[in-house]
Amino acid sequence: MTRKSADGGGGRSTIRDVAARAGVSAATVSRVLGGVYPVSATTRTRVLRAVRDLDYVADARAKAIAGVGTPTLGFVLDDITGPSFALMAHGVEREATRLGHLCLVCSTDGDAEHELAFIETMRAQRAAAVILVGGSADTPEYRARTGRVADALAAAGSRLVLCGRPPLDPGAPVSVVEYDNEGGAYALCAHVLSRGHRRILYLGGKPEHTTAQGRERGYLAAHRARGVEPDPVLRLAGDFTRDSGYRSMRRALEVGLEFTAVMAATDMVAAGALTALHEAGLAVPGDISLVGYDDIPFARDLHPALTTVHVPYEELGRLAVRTALEWGRKRGPEASDEHLLLGTHVVVRDSVGALVTSSAG
Amino acid sequence: MTRKSADGGGGRSTIRDVAARAGVSAATVSRVLGGVYPVSATTRTRVLRAVRDLDYVADARAKAIAGVGTPTLGFVLDDITGPSFALMAHGVEREATRLGHLCLVCSTDGDAEHELAFIETMRAQRAAAVILVGGSADTPEYRARTGRVADALAAAGSRLVLCGRPPLDPGAPVSVVEYDNEGGAYALCAHVLSRGHRRILYLGGKPEHTTAQGRERGYLAAHRARGVEPDPVLRLAGDFTRDSGYRSMRRALEVGLEFTAVMAATDMVAAGALTALHEAGLAVPGDISLVGYDDIPFARDLHPALTTVHVPYEELGRLAVRTALEWGRKRGPEASDEHLLLGTHVVVRDSVGALVTSSAG
DNA sequence: GTTCCGGGGGAAACCGGTTACTGAGGTGTT
DNA sequence: AACACCTCAGTAACCGGTTTCCCCCGGAAC
Numbered sequence: 199m200t201r202k203s204a205d206g207g208g209g210r211s212t213i214r215d216v217a218a219r220a221g222v223s224a225a226t227v228s229r230v231l232g233g234v235y236p237v238s239a240t241t242r243t244r245v246l247r248a249v250r251d252l253d254y255v256a257d258a259r260a261k262a263i264a265g266v267g268t269p270t271l272g273f274v275l276d277d278i279t280g281p282s283f284a285l286m287a288h289g290v291e292r293e294a295t296r297l298g299h300l301c302l303v304c305s306t307d308g309d310a311e312h313e314l315a316f317i318e319t320m321r322a323q324r325a326a327a328v329i330l331v332g333g334s335a336d337t338p339e340y341r342a343r344t345g346r347v348a349d350a351l352a353a354a355g356s357r358l359v360l361c362g363r364p365p366l367d368p369g370a371p372v373s374v375v376e377y378d379n380e381g382g383a384y385a386l387c388a389h390v391l392s393r394g395h396r397r398i399l400y401l402g403g404k405p406e407h408t409t410a411q412g413r414e415r416g417y418l419a420a421h422r423a424r425g426v427e428p429d430p431v432l433r434l435a436g437d438f439t440r441d442s443g444y445r446s447m448r449r450a451l452e453v454g455l456e457f458t459a460v461m462a463a464t465d466m467v468a469a470g471a472l473t474a475l476h477e478a479g480l481a482v483p484g485d486i487s488l489v490g491y492d493d494i495p496f497a498r499d500l501h502p503a504l505t506t507v508h509v510p511y512e513e514l515g516r517l518a519v520r521t522a523l524e525w526g527r528k529r530g531p532e533a534s535d536e537h538l539l540l541g542t543h544v545v546v547r548d549s550v551g552a553l554v555t556s557s558a559g
Numbered sequence: 560m561t562r563k564s565a566d567g568g569g570g571r572s573t574i575r576d577v578a579a580r581a582g583v584s585a586a587t588v589s590r591v592l593g594g595v596y597p598v599s600a601t602t603r604t605r606v607l608r609a610v611r612d613l614d615y616v617a618d619a620r621a622k623a624i625a626g627v628g629t630p631t632l633g634f635v636l637d638d639i640t641g642p643s644f645a646l647m648a649h650g651v652e653r654e655a656t657r658l659g660h661l662c663l664v665c666s667t668d669g670d671a672e673h674e675l676a677f678i679e680t681m682r683a684q685r686a687a688a689v690i691l692v693g694g695s696a697d698t699p700e701y702r703a704r705t706g707r708v709a710d711a712l713a714a715a716g717s718r719l720v721l722c723g724r725p726p727l728d729p730g731a732p733v734s735v736v737e738y739d740n741e742g743g744a745y746a747l748c749a750h751v752l753s754r755g756h757r758r759i760l761y762l763g764g765k766p767e768h769t770t771a772q773g774r775e776r777g778y779l780a781a782h783r784a785r786g787v788e789p790d791p792v793l794r795l796a797g798d799f800t801r802d803s804g805y806r807s808m809r810r811a812l813e814v815g816l817e818f819t820a821v822m823a824a825t826d827m828v829a830a831g832a833l834t835a836l837h838e839a840g841l842a843v844p845g846d847i848s849l850v851g852y853d854d855i856p857f858a859r860d861l862h863p864a865l866t867t868v869h870v871p872y873e874e875l876g877r878l879a880v881r882t883a884l885e886w887g888r889k890r891g892p893e894a895s896d897e898h899l900l901l902g903t904h905v906v907v908r909d910s911v912g913a914l915v916t917s918s919a920g
Numbered sequence: 921g922t923t924c925c926g927g928g929g930g931a932a933a934c935c936g937g938t939t940a941c942t943g944a945g946g947t948g949t950t
Numbered sequence: 951a952a953c954a955c956c957t958c959a960g961t962a963a964c965c966g967g968t969t970t971c972c973c974c975c976g977g978a979a980c
Contacts, residue, residue: 210685210715212936223960228938235939238958253711258683259620259628260936263965267620268680278652279856284645291639291666300680303664305652319629319661322619324571350614354571440856469860476862495640495801499830501837501862573966584930589968596969597927621966624935 211252220248231256232266262324271519272302272320273329274313280438280466281494282511286331286361289515297523299326310340317347317358327357327522331515333409334363345370357525361518362511364408365537373525374537375518379409382507382542383416384423386489387461389505389544391424394553395459395487400433401446401471402463410438413463413491432457436467443470451478458486458553465490465497465506472500483551493545502548509542572613581609592617623685632880633663633681635674636692641799641827642855643872647692647722650876658884660687671701678708678719688718688883692876694770695724706731718886722879723872725769726898734886735898736879740770743868743903744777745784747850748822750866750905752785755914756820756848761794762807762832763824771799774824774852793818797828804831812839819847819914826851826858826867833861844912854906864908871901 217224222241229235230245237245248254261267273290275283287303294301302323304316313330320328328351334340345366348358352371360366365374390398400417403410414433421428434450436442443462447470450457460475462468468490475482482488482502490497493508521536578585583602590596591606598606609615622628634651636644648664655662663684665677674691681689689712695701706727709719713732721727726735751759761778764771775794782789795811797803804823808831811818821836823829829851836843843849843863851858854869882897 213938214936224937225939225961226959229959232938236958241959253714255679255683255715257624257685257936258680259623259685260965261938262620263618263624263967264936264938265965266938278639278649279642279645281640281642281645284640284642288639288666291664295665300684301664303652303662304656305649318616319619322616323661324618324620353614440860466856469857472862473860473864495827496830496857499801499834499861501833503834574968575966585967586931586969587929590929593968596929599928602928618966621935622968624937624966625968626935627968 211254213254213256216245216248216252216254219252220245268298268300269326270300270302270323271327271329271522272304272316272323272325273331274304274306274316275331276306276308276333278303278305280332281496282464282492282509283332285494285511286515286518289512289517290329290331290361290519291515292512293516293519297519299519299523308335310335310343314343314347317351321347321351321354321356324354325356327359327519327525329359329361329515329518329522330363331361331518332363333407335404335406336364336408336411337406341366348372357522359518359522362409362514364412373518373521375514375521375540376538377509377514377540378542379412380416380419382491382509382544383413383461384420385416385542386491386505386507386544387417387420388423389546390459390461390487390489390550391420391426393459393487393550395550396426396553397429397432397457398459398461399450399455399457400428400461400463401443401467402433402435403438403467405435410435410463417461431455436463438464438466440466440470443467444474445470447471447474448478451475451480459550460486460488462488462490465492465494465504468504468506469496469500472504483549487550487553489550498547500549505547505549506545507542508545510540514540572615574615574617577606577609577613577615580613581606629659629661630687631661631663631684632688632690632883633665633677633684633686634690634692635665635667635677637667637669637694639664639666641693642857643825643853643870644693646855646872647876647879650873650878651690651692651722651880652876653873654877654880658880660880660884669696671696671704675704675708678712682708682712682715682717685715686717688720688880688886690720690722690876690879690883691724692722692879693724694768696765696767697725697769697772698767702727709733718883720879720883723770723875725773734879734882736875736882736901737899738870738875738901739903740773741777741780743870743905744774744822744852745781746777746903747852747866747868747905748778748781749784750907751820751822751848751850751911752781752787754820754848754911756911757787757914758790758793758818758820760811760816760818760821761789761824762804762821762828763794763796764799764828766796771796771824778822792816797824799825799827801827801831804828805835806831808832808835809839812836812841820911821847821849823849823851826853826855826865829865829867830857830861833865844910848911848914850911859908861910863910866908866910867906868903869906870903875901 213224213227217227291301306312348370351358358372360374434446436446480486490504490506493506497504497506574585574588578588667673709731712719719733721735795807797807841847851865851867854867858865858867
């Protein structure tokens with residue numbers, strides 16, 4: 199018994215098995231399944247019968263190689279566990295399947311090496327596009343290497359999309375869909391400053407991380423626009439996790455830093471910081487004001503509800519795939535490298551109080 | 560100029576392009592890249608040179624069809640946005656890539672139709688396994704249909720894995736990796752009862768949802784074990800979102816339900832409920848005690864920190880892929896349908912207080 | 921100087937599909 | 951009755967790889 203088994207439904211059957219069972223050629227089976235080519239009614243039913251009997255499904259890889267496959271799209275993120283990443287991932291996935299694409303996903307845990315490797319895999323998969331979600335370390339080598347894979351992808355007719363990550367060097371064949379990271383931070387910090395605060399503790403991320411950098415820039419710019427020089431002592435590095443916020447806050451309290459407000463780089467960080475503040479017996483916003491960034495769903499369930507910056511993360515993800523796919527369609531003329539910048543807005547809740555100064559300082 | 564361009568790096572080149580450029584046959588290129596077959600040093604360098612010049616990467620689909628591809632594994636979840644789903648997804652993804660598999664992902668937003676369609680797509684992709692993550696509506700038709708796709712997958716040498724979802728009818732060729740949903744709820748509820756509470760409001764999920772059912776069973780069983788008959792009025796349906804918790808809690812308060820503690824079906828629901836309680840001026844746990852389920856990272860940042868049930872979600876995801884893949888390996892002998900049940904434990908924080916009754920009730 | 925051996929590489933078959941080309945058979949027109 | 955035309959199905963080439971089979975050629979052994 200060869201592997202060309204004609205058993206009823208048992209095992210992976212090929213189009214030839216179906217053809218044999220229906221007493222026709224493989225081409226005919228393909229045509230019946232494919233749709234448009236004229237096939238007589240009796241043949242069609244015989245073929246469909248065989249297909250059903252064998253529970254046949256055409257091999258998608260073979261179809262793909264023949265040029266009629268479901269297109270695929272790869273996307274990479276740091277860690278699906280982060281709420282804002284999850285939101286973007288959701289947007290990407292929803293829009294991709296809406297447009298009939300499959301999603302290959304990979305998380306890197308911040309490992310640039312791994313990211314590059316995955317992109318290479320996507321190139322091998324002939325993915326229609328690769329979407330890089332979330333910030334990254336921004337070293338010159340990194341930009342150069344990412345630029346190179348962007349070139350490789352472009353040469354293969356694919357496309358690299360940066361989603362929520364700043365552009366590479368100009369000229370790199372990438373599409374960029376990001377939000378106004380710095381502007382959001384600026385507006386948020388301005389809000390805190392407008393309530394009278396002057397010593398605002400900034401709980402940041404990794405110094406080389408682009409998202410952290412953008413938010414810190416906004417923090418600094420808002421200060422300077424008000425004519426207050428931010429104290430460098432008040433800027434703490436960390437990462438974007440809840441635990442980092444908790445630890446940083448505790449340490450700040452222990453070493454006796456002086457501040458009346460805290461601006462956390464993310465809502466997660468803010469959540470950890472809030473817990474540390476509570477544990478220290480400090481009231482928010484009575485004693486200390488606190489703001490976050492991202493407006494994750496949970497932000498409003500913290501106590502007090504967290505004032506933060508809303509970022510249209512899911513929309514960002516959707517736009518990333520739409521951009522990638524549209525680019526692929528109209529490639530011909532002079533497909534300029536798109537760069538979309540979505541707006542953010544601060545959502546004021548209950549976590550920042552007005553600071554009444556005894557005198558006009 | 561035909562499409563067989565031999566340009567330097569520009570565009571998708573085939574193995575034949577590389578062969579032509581290196582002045583060898585396609586077979587030789589394949590052998591150089593493949594590894595083991597003896598190839599002379601000079602030929603090897605010539606081929607590698609051509610590969611580099613053309614920036615050639617073998618088409619993964621073609622390799623797959625020839626039987627030497629990177630295996631793929633599909634996984635389906637309700638909504639990546641839910642923290643516990645995200646945790647499982649992370650586990651699945653990490654373990655899959657650790658074992659050298661690619662991940663095709665799809666979220667269904669609870670649409671069973673869509674779930675079935677995706678599984679069919681995975682069958683066409685010849686996925687090594689398909690992992691269904693999270694609960695589902697448990698109707699007889701659903702079990703029957705899922706059983707059928709499980710059969711189809713099994714016939715194709717693939718495998719369906721249910722992760723965090725109860726088994727199908729016995730005999731269905733599926734692997735199950737779940738946690739003790741009911742047991743966790745039982746322990747949690749027992750804890751609340753042990754602090755003196757007798758009227759515990761249960762904020763549940765959709766009645767047909769298996770996860771919701773399991774937790775409710777635990778709630779009921781704990782009551783009965785204590786000899787207290789739970790008041791049906793205290794069981795509210797909803798879904799597993801924060802908003803649902805908020806709304807249900809408000810409504811419960813408005814209609815004047817009497818209770819001294821709240822057991823939310825998930826931490827998300829608990830978070831919404833907590834905010835509603837705060838807004839109503841009720842202290843937790845002073846006036847009302849509150850517990851959740853899932854132990855999502857945020858649970859400890861609520862105020863008060865939430866007592867809840869810890870579920871090893873990430874481990875669950877990892878185990879799901881390991882189970883699936885091991886099954887595929889040892890298929891021969893008498894690959895019994897595995898069923899793993901992971902334990903949970905309640906983590907006591909600050910959200911439930913002791914109820915002092917005026918007299919022994 | 922033959923024969924034998926084995927290393928290295930090419931031709932061709934194969935994986936599982938699609939599709940351009942070809943041709944058989946039936947119908948309609950003059 | 952002859953011819954054109956249309957419908958439908960089969961043959962074969964192709965997609966981009968891998969692998970089997972076979973041959974050629976150089977060196978060692980006799």
